[in-house]
Amino acid sequence: MSAAAAPNGDAMLDVEHIKQHFPIRRGILNTVAGHVHAVDDVSFTLREGETLGLVGESGCGKTTLSRTLMRLIDPTAGRITFRGRDITHASRRELRPVRTEMQMVFQDPYASLNPRKRISQIIGGPLELHGVARDEIAQRTADLLERVGLQREHVNRFPHEFSGGQRQRIGVARALALEPKLIVLDEPVSALDVSIQAQIVNLLEELQEDFGLTYIFVAHDLSVVRHVSDRIAVMYLGRIMELSPAEQLYSKPIHPYTAALLSAIPIPDPRENRRRDRIVVGGEPPSPVDPPPGCVFHTRCPRAQDICRSEIPPLTDYGNGHLAHCHFPLNVTREEIAGSTKSPLSPAASGDSQPQYVDPELHPA
Amino acid sequence: MSTQPLLEVDHLKVDFRTDEGLVHAVDDVSFRLGQSEVLAVVGESGSGKSVTAMTLMGLTRSPNARFEGSARLRGQELITASDDELRKLRGKEIAMIFQDPMTSLNPVHRIGKQIVEQIQAHDDVSDAEARDRVVTLLDRVGIPRSRERIDSYPHEFSGGMRQRVMIAMALSCDPGVLIADEPTTALDVTIQAQILREMRDLRERTGTSIILVTHDLGVVADIADRIAVMYSGRIVETGTLDEIFYDPQHPYTWGLLGSIARIDRPRPHRLPSIPGQPPSLIDRPEGCHFRPRCRHEFEDCPKYPELEGRIGQAPGHDDRCWLPVEEKRDRRVVADGQIGLEAEGATA
Numbered sequence: 001m002s003a004a005a006a007p008n009g010d011a012m013l014d015v016e017h018i019k020q021h022f023p024i025r026r027g028i029l030n031t032v033a034g035h036v037h038a039v040d041d042v043s044f045t046l047r048e049g050e051t052l053g054l055v056g057e058s059g060c061g062k063t064t065l066s067r068t069l070m071r072l073i074d075p076t077a078g079r080i081t082f083r084g085r086d087i088t089h090a091s092r093r094e095l096r097p098v099r100t101e102m103q104m105v106f107q108d109p110y111a112s113l114n115p116r117k118r119i120s121q122i123i124g125g126p127l128e129l130h131g132v133a134r135d136e137i138a139q140r141t142a143d144l145l146e147r148v149g150l151q152r153e154h155v156n157r158f159p160h161e162f163s164g165g166q167r168q169r170i171g172v173a174r175a176l177a178l179e180p181k182l183i184v185l186d187e188p189v190s191a192l193d194v195s196i197q198a199q200i201v202n203l204l205e206e207l208q209e210d211f212g213l214t215y216i217f218v219a220h221d222l223s224v225v226r227h228v229s230d231r232i233a234v235m236y237l238g239r240i241m242e243l244s245p246a247e248q249l250y251s252k253p254i255h256p257y258t259a260a261l262l263s264a265i266p267i268p269d270p271r272e273n274r275r276r277d278r279i280v281v282g283g284e285p286p287s288p289v290d291p292p293p294g295c296v297f298h299t300r301c302p303r304a305q306d307i308c309r310s311e312i313p314p315l316t317d318y319g320n321g322h323l324a325h326c327h328f329p330l331n332v333t334r335e336e337i338a339g340s341t342k343s344p345l346s347p348a349a350s351g352d353s354q355p356q357y358v359d360p361e362l363h364p365a
Numbered sequence: 366m367s368t369q370p371l372l373e374v375d376h377l378k379v380d381f382r383t384d385e386g387l388v389h390a391v392d393d394v395s396f397r398l399g400q401s402e403v404l405a406v407v408g409e410s411g412s413g414k415s416v417t418a419m420t421l422m423g424l425t426r427s428p429n430a431r432f433e434g435s436a437r438l439r440g441q442e443l444i445t446a447s448d449d450e451l452r453k454l455r456g457k458e459i460a461m462i463f464q465d466p467m468t469s470l471n472p473v474h475r476i477g478k479q480i481v482e483q484i485q486a487h488d489d490v491s492d493a494e495a496r497d498r499v500v501t502l503l504d505r506v507g508i509p510r511s512r513e514r515i516d517s518y519p520h521e522f523s524g525g526m527r528q529r530v531m532i533a534m535a536l537s538c539d540p541g542v543l544i545a546d547e548p549t550t551a552l553d554v555t556i557q558a559q560i561l562r563e564m565r566d567l568r569e570r571t572g573t574s575i576i577l578v579t580h581d582l583g584v585v586a587d588i589a590d591r592i593a594v595m596y597s598g599r600i601v602e603t604g605t606l607d608e609i610f611y612d613p614q615h616p617y618t619w620g621l622l623g624s625i626a627r628i629d630r631p632r633p634h635r636l637p638s639i640p641g642q643p644p645s646l647i648d649r650p651e652g653c654h655f656r657p658r659c660r661h662e663f664e665d666c667p668k669y670p671e672l673e674g675r676i677g678q679a680p681g682h683d684d685r686c687w688l689p690v691e692e693k694r695d696r697r698v699v700a701d702g703q704i705g706l707e708a709e710g711a712t713a
Contacts (some may be wrong), residue, residue, distance in 0.1 A: 057553035057555065070455055075417070140523065163642055166412075166642075197624070197636075202635050224423075224626050226626065226632060260555060261555065262628065264554040265628060266556055266587035267629050268582035268625050270607055278558065280559060280562060281555050282559070284523055284525060
């Protein structure tokens, strides 16, 4: 993707302190017994033409966040600005024109296409809803099919006549139908075989270049995310742990959680794999119903100290757009810490304390 | 690993009769599994890897299935064994863990009871003794507070913990062979790393042989001794871990190795992919099944390629490709030492 040019584009989407708390109801009186803190104070800006990778393990809130941004669910708090318009509380009617500009591609190509509808209806549906003339619909549907690498003659087929990879192409064609600006891709290749994954990833990149699309690419697979993204946000238990230009995240992970995630990925190269020192973090993510105080990763973090248990760390800006949410960052020098600033994207409840330098000799990762 | 193979599979064929025609799910599969060896069976969906694994357990038996060939565990034939004979072997000699730990445990029984049941089906031990064994097993697979957790229901465990319970259950009677069908695919990477570490430890402590069915070459590089690459029902290449990764002979293996996005390499402009799609298992191309997707196809390819050693100096490294070895070594390099089916940027 056009890595160099992208981050200078205008803001496509501005996300400020978004929270998504789902109530848990119990008993016959349906009283609220607690909340699932699915997304907890997340802020970022997405620029036109860029691809932002959203990664994290199951339950980290990446899918909830992407659905909140699309206004498929109403946020508990915070503000969403799409191309200069505040859409946080926009009504369904007000959202209608916005919907043509933001589209979604889903993970499961088997569940996201209606099995009773022909491809012409699946792709043409959105066009019809938005008042495009009938003969133009047929023309555009066939063009779209061709554009995503299928044959025009396939318009009258049903989803079951296609393989997983082909179905995902149909899902992409449907998302493209209304010529959107922003496409949220929710694990678009996770359900596909490796060789087919590469086909779809390449298709998405070509389409981005041709149509100047902006992507949010949600995934748990850090290898694929690195390939497509300009910037990457790493989420854990509803918060952004690290936000970084794609390459830097891999060469210089600052948050211990990012380092642990990278280390956990086995490299498909036996010699490299034997050479590596792997960090295996123990335990499992805590429940989002009752997230731990302070830094949410402290229960599993090998570097955690007292302050991590009490104070929410700010998102610290280390320059070049590399931000991390940690009191004891990795891979940064004393000077880099001295030059760092508290990012305005920090959670509202975070403290002001500056990160502390940890000598890598005394305290290896 | 050892002289006498634990499991010998020879010319195994599995066909299923369906309304659309005969599905050739497994076609002429042969391999050996040695004592405390980890064999990874790699392939994409529909390659026959899971059907091969399930057939060894006798789980594909049905009126519309047809079997040929043989599979012998310590000399005992599995394919023609009666259901009774198989029941005695399953769990005791050969055990299996599945991809989805959510659906492979009974949700209405406590996990301890489920494992005790399996132990008592094979060994004549008292309830107390069986329970003690379960606690030890749960400890061994890394479940904390095993004495309390033994009375939990499956829904009270996370995905990673449930997979540990499945492993504990599979190991309850010290089977010689453990078949793990995509054991970590449904899990997050940090949990996957934990489970893979448990599996490595187990192999070392108990000498269990493992057949690992997976599509993830990273996992394979992490744990396997030998690899069998499957495509369209056949093993197209088999060899040691290093042979397959550093001297792959079959173009499908090249394509598979080439299409993985790697975090330790500079990222290519376009990810290399394998063009086209796997053939239908009902109507397969003649000769080499990979032929329609292979850019190296030539006039020999419509002939049936046996799985045989084509490199003189590497016994046990077999493949099903007609190209001469030197030609293969030359053609598989797509860019500065990188292996692939075609150069970067080639049309998908």
